[in-house]
Amino acid sequence: MKLARDTQSRGSLPVFGEVLADALPWIKEATGKTIVIKYGGSAMSDPELCSQVMSDIVLLKIIGINLIIVHGGGKDISAAMEKAAIPVEFKDGQRVTTPEAMDIVRSVMVGTVNQNLVREINRHGNLAVGVSGCDGGTLIADQVCEELGRVGHITAVNTEYLNAIIENDFIPVIAGVALGEDGGYFNINADVAAGAIAGAVGAHKLIYLTDVDGLYTNFEDKTSLISNITRDEAYRIVDEKCISSGMIPKLKSCVAAIDRGVLRAHIINGTTPHALLIELLTSSGVGTVIHRTQESYINDMHPIGGFAEKLSENRVLRQAEGSQISIDMDL
Template identity: 40%
Template sequence: MDTGLNRENILIEALPYIKRFHGSTIVIKFGGHIVIDEESIKNIIKDIILLKYVGMKPVIVHGGGPEITRVMNEMGIKPKSVDGLRITDEKTIEIARMVLIGNINTKIVSKIEKEGVKSIGLSGKDGKLFTARKKGKKKVEIEGEEKKIDLGYVGEIENVDPELIEIMTERSYIPVISPIAIGQTGISLNVNADSVAGRLAHELNARKLIMATNVDGVLKDPSDKSTLISELSIKESKSIIRDGTVEGGMIPKVKACINAVNKGVKKAHIINGEKNHSILLEIFTDEGIGTMIKKN
């Protein structure tokens, strides 16, 4: 009896959210840690398909850093980084293209289509979805001395043309986007997937941006899960970046959320995509499970 009542309460709680977000575009980004975990990728795809069936328009952006590193090691190419940033030379960008477009993107599309839903794999190079400019040299401190390092084939988004994605979502496809862009001279550039997701959310006039990662959200103390911050304003988000509460790989996620919300996306969420049905719990329940960033 209790189980039935609990299920009924869950459905009643979800109903107003289903009504509110019907017809809305939801941009979901998940990283390489989720992609290489079969159980996590299976669960997150089921959540995304349910969003589709209740009338939303999900758009997926994926990363793939761990898989790129694994393939490089297998090929005997030592990954190079400075100050935590991957140096992407000519060999590395070719591996990145192969892994992101030829491997991960295809894998996600296949898993969606196995569930009976139409999907299409795209990169920034398709239809000039997004073009980028090569990043300038990065200032880093090495052994107490400041140096400028060329990161190679790494780009920053310059322009986005969302028409292709809009056509696909209107035709009931779930687009799956790889963060490889075309540069001004036609070269391929690797772009941070968090930045891609944030910019696409704005350009698509998305209702929500969801960053699914391998941590519970923004934590006051990264070593203590009980310090999860459930809600942040833009002002508070900027403050915790400045004071060092947010660090490492969480910084581009929070920045992408700030930029998206600043440009009109209603709310952005950082959640643990390795938890079962985390997307559904964040969108369809009052409490949610991660960190929500909103304007005020």
């Protein structure tokens, strides 16, 4: 026999209760919806962080969210290219991908990185399916330009295969390799792929896990972190180029996804413990959220505000009806 005093954590239970109560409206809002997560950076290369993020993804799946994971793999690709004595070169932030380099990209992204992520998720049960953008003709692309080689621009996203995976209660984990209109393969920027997929499947949200806390008006000033921004404001930031070059593809993809119907997009720091859960299931959040309009921003901050307001209205109505009944009875 064990006494409660020996098994219960003193002082922590009310805190746990508050956390769960805070999460409830956000869980209700997200359950049954589709969320696309672009996963990359240090959160993916650090084994401990990777394991934690995959565990959080499993938790989100358990509470009923349909998840699609799109991953990068730049560091692993560069390491493999160097090992194969293939020059690593970038132009305007994009990897120059020769046919030889494309073979490395496919091997690393579809083979090593993708399967490692699938394995991490499946430690918690058979929940994930590894997907190349070529599978089911999911991603179709053509060449961006000659000087970048096999770097692709997405021309079509076919969602049938992804929808079939989700309908069978699995999590598709997608490598950014596309089938070329010329019959070959193309290397696709994972940020761009995530935005295109989110728009095509009609995702509820798009989330980018990065190495920074979000968007800054001035990256050197850590107090200039932007917590919320509208689509139009995001357009202006891109046009004025007042953010780091690495953030521009992410922000452009966020805006493009919102233009295609995604409710909102998030940019958060994947190295922050449980960043996904904090951003999705609490009222505080940890990163930058891009909203469609100022009005949608107000509504987004109160996921069941309308429901609560309706309850309040009904309560007042019932009280008024009760008063009227008592008057009638008195008469």
